[in-house]
Amino acid sequence: MAAKLLISYLLLSSTLADSVARCTRSEPSKSCGRTLTAYRGWVRSPAYPRPYPTPMSADDRVCTWVISLQQGHGIRIIVYGYDLNSEVTRNSTVRDEVQIFGDGSCSDSRRLRTYTGTSEPTDVVYVPNHLACLKFYRRTNGNDFHSGFTIEYEVVDAYSECGGSKAVKVVSQEGYIYSPGYPFGTNYPPYINCTWVIHAKPGQAIQVNFLDFQLSYSYGCDFATDYLRIGNSNTSYDFTYCDQKYPAPFKSRSNVAWVFFKTGQWRQRGFWLHYKAVGGATASDQPMPDNWSKNVYYSSDGAAGGPKSFQPQENCFSNTRGSVLLVTLTIMTTWSVLKG
Numbered sequence: 001m002a003a004k005l006l007i008s009y010l011l012l013s014s015t016l017a018d019s020v021a022r023c024t025r026s027e028p029s030k031s032c033g034r035t036l037t038a039y040r041g042w043v044r045s046p047a048y049p050r051p052y053p054t055p056m057s058a059d060d061r062v063c064t065w066v067i068s069l070q071q072g073h074g075i076r077i078i079v080y081g082y083d084l085n086s087e088v089t090r091n092s093t094v095r096d097e098v099q100i101f102g103d104g105s106c107s108d109s110r111r112l113r114t115y116t117g118t119s120e121p122t123d124v125v126y127v128p129n130h131l132a133c134l135k136f137y138r139r140t141n142g143n144d145f146h147s148g149f150t151i152e153y154e155v156v157d158a159y160s161e162c163g164g165s166k167a168v169k170v171v172s173q174e175g176y177i178y179s180p181g182y183p184f185g186t187n188y189p190p191y192i193n194c195t196w197v198i199h200a201k202p203g204q205a206i207q208v209n210f211l212d213f214q215l216s217y218s219y220g221c222d223f224a225t226d227y228l229r230i231g232n233s234n235t236s237y238d239f240t241y242c243d244q245k246y247p248a249p250f251k252s253r254s255n256v257a258w259v260f261f262k263t264g265q266w267r268q269r270g271f272w273l274h275y276k277a278v279g280g281a282t283a284s285d286q287p288m289p290d291n292w293s294k295n296v297y298y299s300s301d302g303a304a305g306g307p308k309s310f311q312p313q314e315n316c317f318s319n320t321r322g323s324v325l326l327v328t329l330t331i332m333t334t335w336s337v338l339k340g
Helices: 002-026 314-339
Strands: 040-044 062-068 073-083 086-088 093-095 097-101 111-115 118-127 131-137 148-159 168-170 174-178 193-199 205-214 227-231 239-242 256-262 270-278
Touching: 073 097, 073 111, 073 131, 111 118, 131 148, 148 168, 205 256, 256 270
Parallel strands: 148 174, 168 193
Antiparallel strands: 040 148, 062 131, 073 118, 073 148, 086 093, 097 111, 097 131, 174 270, 193 256, 205 270, 227 239, 227 256
């Protein structure tokens, strides 16, 4: 009987150990910050929507997420409000903080937004680049009430190639157009002619908003060597813009809008515009690669991947239920041996 009891004990221990190992392997990483390569995803403060905890170490006080996509895309970042802690000390006020950068190096010269305190309205940040960075600074020593933040990002099409004598056709429902070299290059090149034709679906119009605009100085657009034209056709553009005055928002009268950009010998930062199809039924413009699975799972910090990159937590519970059943049978067998 002693041998039977030993066998039963070993079987029970092995079952429990296997159950714990399975659950441990299937849990997502709880690290704060990572590199995100999916075309759409979420970034949330640790424990969101519960109050975010005090960091376990000094290295964990700064959480960094880098969004890294393929070249030729831009990024739209949506901040759905935030609630960050602050502490008043004898000499100053210490604040937790979220920062958004327009490149992957997270350098201060590329910082686009800084968030502290509490705010409920949604904020949209446009990044004219395939790289972006988000940082979360936990400077306070304790947080009991503040829930942190939740941020969504998604890719949008971006066009900067210059078609020369041939127009570049733009067919996505939303995206960016910016001058060659913008924003972190060596300014736009001299003596170029660029034309972009934006096409929406029949029955829609195209809304254009300029996010940045800086061309070479001139005394007026009639004499400018660098200028941008926008309109409903390429035979009679509605507006001409030059110098450094931001163009007003433009809305086409049909489902086609033309953008023409010409430069002379001078060079400046250039322009950056956001276009979007409006009216009627709009479809998502997210450019999903052919090999990208529709079955996308999200981990706790918002990273997305294919079906094999992250197994949902339900698998842990399923394995645990099976292990519990096996343990129960083992205990019943042991009890039968003892009674016999």
